[in-house]
Amino acid sequence: MTNVELGLPALPAPPYPEEVRARLAADAAELIGRYPQARSALLPLLHLVQAEEGFVSATGIRFCAEQLDLTTAEVTAVATFYTMYRRRPAGKYHVGVCTNTLCAVLGGDRIFEELQEHLGIRNNETTEDGTVSIEHIECNAACDYAPVVMVNWEFFDDQTPQSARKLVDDLRAGREVRPTRGARLCGFKETARILAGFPDERPGANDESGAGGAPSLAGLRLARGEALPGTPGTRVVSPRHEEPRHEEPRVEEPRHEEPRHEEPGQEGTEA
Amino acid sequence: MTSAEPAEKLLTPVLSASWDDARPWTLATYRRHQGYQGLKAALAMPPDDVIALVKDAGLRGRGGAGFPTGMKWQFIPQNDGKPHYLVVNADESEPGTCKDIPLLFANPHALIEGMIIASYAIRCDHAFVYLRGEVVPVLRRLHAAVAEAYAAGLLGRDILGSGIDLDITVHAGAGAYICGEETALLDSLEGRRGQPRLRPPFPAIAGLYACPTVVNNVESIASVPPILARGKEWFKGLGTEKSPGFTLYSLSGHVTNPGQYEAPLGITLRQLLDLSGGVRxxxxxxxxxxxxxxxxxxxEEHLDVPLDYEGVGAAGSMLGTKALQVFDETTCVVRAVTRWTEFYAHESCGKCTPCREGTYWLVQLLERIEAGEGVEGDLEKLLDIADNINGKSFCALGDGAASPIVSSLQHFRAEYEQHLAERRCPFDPAASTVWADGPRPGHPSATEREVHA
Incomplete structure (x- = not known):
């Protein structure tokens, strides 16, 4: 008899070491408790095991199956359906370049080519030092900021080949980079833990990077009578009806008005 | 393009009105902008009256299909002894669509308040937000806003002393466009592969865990509190008779100022371009x-189509998500459609044959046409396959895949034929990039803005 190497994973997969299993089981119990039926926690649990290892391993699948009383086949069927669950380890910083039509046309294709050439890796591969993996991604709901690059699913808007190259250089050199929308980066595993449903506990992280860039505020600025870049500065007032039909308050709020004080005892206890 | 025309009072910031205030994602700022006033009004009314009000206001779904929101609520059977669920579809993934993500990033409490009102109306004590996973900044703000709402007594037990209970679970998806389809979303939320369900039964009868469920888009739910706070007459005073109200139009692509423009339904692209600085x-x-x-x-011939449900429908398309993706003359339509088709093929869930097989073959044909290797008869074959998907697939993803092919061949058949005749793509992709003509005015590229602190 000769052993034939088929490249298939050994089954059953080895379990996590006991201390890891116990820690993750406590997390899993918390996640499961948020749903009326346990199986609803499967996607969060897959994010959780991805947070442990940087990808969804056979061991992670076994763990999820045990927590939910499913077979590993059932969990595998789910894990392989969703693109965010990785079957191989991601880099510490997973860089996604949008190459859906709008971003691609506006420069995303060029940016993705540039990154592949610059890093010497191709789609879904990781640099040898393990810091950066790249992937071309689908529309990430930021078309008004195109071309868009994501790092660990934080937004890096309005990119160019040059800015994207500098971005990955800085990531590899350990220099701090800040997303245009989102908080300062944590590693791919820490990001996966937030996705599992455990809030980011870094102080101030939620308040970083403001409410959005110029595109988010474009319409609001026009409505306030401000000019946008490249426009003649026409003043626009809302609403469009010639005569206000009702005595309702104006649609827009005065900017920076004094905070109205709530009547006490009506809104419950704040914090 | 300039706007010497009288600037007709076109924009109506409602959901976006607070976005330039300090930390608009916080409860304190939200309250300064009438936040949670709609909830107070709702709790003072019987639940059925809330449903009637939203129905009478004429609010229609903002996620694509345009179904009347109040009617969806009304379909929930009452006194049936089963739990009822509200599930918010925050899986915004339709290419070009970018309204819910900036809305939730800037103002998550608008959604939470709307969810409390909707849950009260349909008698639900556990609601879910299904947020696509690839937007961690938004997930972070939703987590924080929900925690803030619990701490303020707006969620949990006995909300504002009303005797009403509500829990909200924020659930992150894991990358699958199909989960924006409401029944696929429900399967996904139940921990399964996101594949659409056969309807009927509709979710209102057998949705999450086979219980009566309302699935609404983020913007639909966030539009509810202003209706409660300001009244249905105010809402109906905006927009058109059959498409009342305000909405977020998302302008992107080859324009001077891409971004969010909140306006009454019925504005035209020409008006939006005139206001915002036009095509680049x-x-x-x-x-x-x-x-x-x-x-x-x-x-170009559709620049004056009113962007409301009826206007766009009459002109042969759909209002969809109001994602106005603008492409100029440097763009190869074959390239654009090929890329979209690759997307649909990638995202096809595999459940039904027309979509799974059809999108695969469409990609094969389009890629070879774009590469200049198409042969005679390819265009007919494209239309034939598209026709075998459209209306014959299990869910709307297939119809969506056929749309760009059929419409582009209708408007730009000559361009496809040019690819076949010249055996190459006649366009230079470099000319379409945002940096082709130098930086956009007032829109510095990331390098200039020094994002790398």
């Missing part, structure tokens, strides 16, 4: 989508 300098409009890649594309 030195170029002209070639084609555009009214509501994402799944809505048949428009051209």
């Amino acid at each position: 300098a030195g170029h002209r409009l070639k084609f555009w989508t009214p509501g994402g890649s799944s809505t048949p594309m428009f051209t």
